[in-house]
Amino acid sequence: xxSVTQMEGPVTLSEEAFLTINCTYTATGYPSLFWYVQxxxxxxxxxxxxxxxxDKGSNKGFEATYRKETTSxxxxxxxxxxxxxxxxxxxxxxxGNNNDMRFGAxxxxxxxx
Amino acid sequence: xxxxxQTPKYLVTQMGNDKSIKCEQNLGHDTMYWYKQDSxxxxxxxxxxxxxxxxxxxxxxxxxxxKSPDKAHLNLHIxxxxxxxxxxxxxxxxxxFPxxxxxxxxxxxxxxxxxxx
Numbered sequence: 001x002x003s004v005t006q007m008e009g010p011v012t013l014s015e016e017a018f019l020t021i022n023c024t025y026t027a028t029g030y031p032s033l034f035w036y037v038q039x040x041x042x043x044x045x046x047x048x049x050x051x052x053x054x055d056k057g058s059n060k061g062f063e064a065t066y067r068k069e070t071t072s073x074x075x076x077x078x079x080x081x082x083x084x085x086x087x088x089x090x091x092x093x094x095x096g097n098n099n100d101m102r103f104g105a106x107x108x109x110x111x112x113x
Numbered sequence: 114x115x116x117x118x119q120t121p122k123y124l125v126t127q128m129g130n131d132k133s134i135k136c137e138q139n140l141g142h143d144t145m146y147w148y149k150q151d152s153x154x155x156x157x158x159x160x161x162x163x164x165x166x167x168x169x170x171x172x173x174x175x176x177x178x179x180k181s182p183d184k185a186h187l188n189l190h191i192x193x194x195x196x197x198x199x200x201x202x203x204x205x206x207x208x209x210f211p212x213x214x215x216x217x218x219x220x221x222x223x224x225x226x227x228x229x230x
Contacts (some may be wrong), residue, residue, distance in 0.1 A: 032217065038154075043117075043203055043221035087154050093217040100161070100169060101146075101207070101219055106154040 002027040004073075006090040006104035013080055013111050021075040021107045023064075023090035033057075033066050033073040034091040036103070044089060047075075051095075080111045116140050119204045119222040126194060127230055133190045134225045136204030144168075145187035146219065147179060148203040156203070162187055191227075199229045 007022040025033065032051045036044040048057030053068035062077045073090060090104040117138045126132055138145060146169075147159040160179040161169035167179070176192045191198060204222040 034218070036219075041223075043223045044156075044205075044219070045221070046218055049218065089156065095217075101158070101217060103148075103156040103158075106156065108154070 001102075002029075002031060002092055002094050002100075003102055004033075004090045004092045004104040006088075006107055008105070009087075009107040009109065011107060011109045013109070015082055015111055015113055016079045017111075019075070019077040019080045019084075019109065021088055021090075021109070023073045023075065023104060025071050025073065025090075025092050027071075027092060027094065029094055031092045031094050033064070034093070034101075035062070035064055035073070035075050036089040036091055038087045038089065038106070040086070047088070080109070082111045082113055085109055085111045115222075117204055117206055117220050117222040119202075119225050121225060122223065123226050123228075125228045125230065128194055128196060130194050131190070131192045132194060132227070133188055134202055134204075134227070135186070135188045136222060137186050138204075138206040138220070139185065140206055140208070140220060142206035142208045142220070143184060144207045145181065145184070146205045146207070147187065147189050148205065150201045150203060150224070152200070160187075160189075194227075194229045196229050199227055201226045 004025045034049045035047040037047045038044045048059040050057040050066035056065045087106045119136045144163045146161045162181045165181045178190045201224045205219040207219045
């Protein structure tokens with residue numbers, strides 16, 4: 001079935017470092033792709049999304065491009081802050097009228113001052 | 114106003130007990146979900162309801178029974194609790210866009226941490 005695989009954590013960076021969290025997907029159709037973020041003690045929040053190939057989602061300095069040729073949706077940020085410390089989840093929705101949402105295993109990011 | 118609210122936030126109970134977690138959404142969404150998050154943060158879908166109808170029922174022990182009295186509520190009842198049921202349970206809701214025109218975005222509650230002793 002449809003699934004996503006993301007890089008294992010934890011990831012520890014210094015403030016202002018460049019961030020990449022890899023995510024690849026397997027899907028039979030044309031899924032929508034998402035990144036969700038979970039701050040400590042909270043539920044998941046949508047960070048960004050892309051609904052078709054070559055779309056770029058962006059929010060709060062984070063970006064991810066939907067690459068069909070490499071089946072990837074890597075998350076990047078040019079300069080991380082301490083407040084970006086959280087768990088990041090890549091997710092896939094098959095699309096159409098399929099309500100399903102499949103999450104990756106999550107990657108914990110810790111940013112140190 | 115909280116969009117997706119779940120109660121209780123924390124629940125500590127003994128093995129063998131029966132407990133319920135309630136979820137309500139005020140977003141007017143048609144679809145609601147229950148997810149289980151284990152200690153390693155792995156998130157697994159358990160159930161999904163669309164307009165009170167069960168549409169996703171993953172391999173979950175039948176001790177878990179969802180109930181949706183209306184499309185704004187999805188409760189989770191768990192019988193005969195076991196140690197392995199300890200986890201954070203997240204409720205979520207979404208509105209599915211017409212085919213091909215958008216994306217299914219989930220709104221999550223803050224989670225209910227269940228500890229079984």
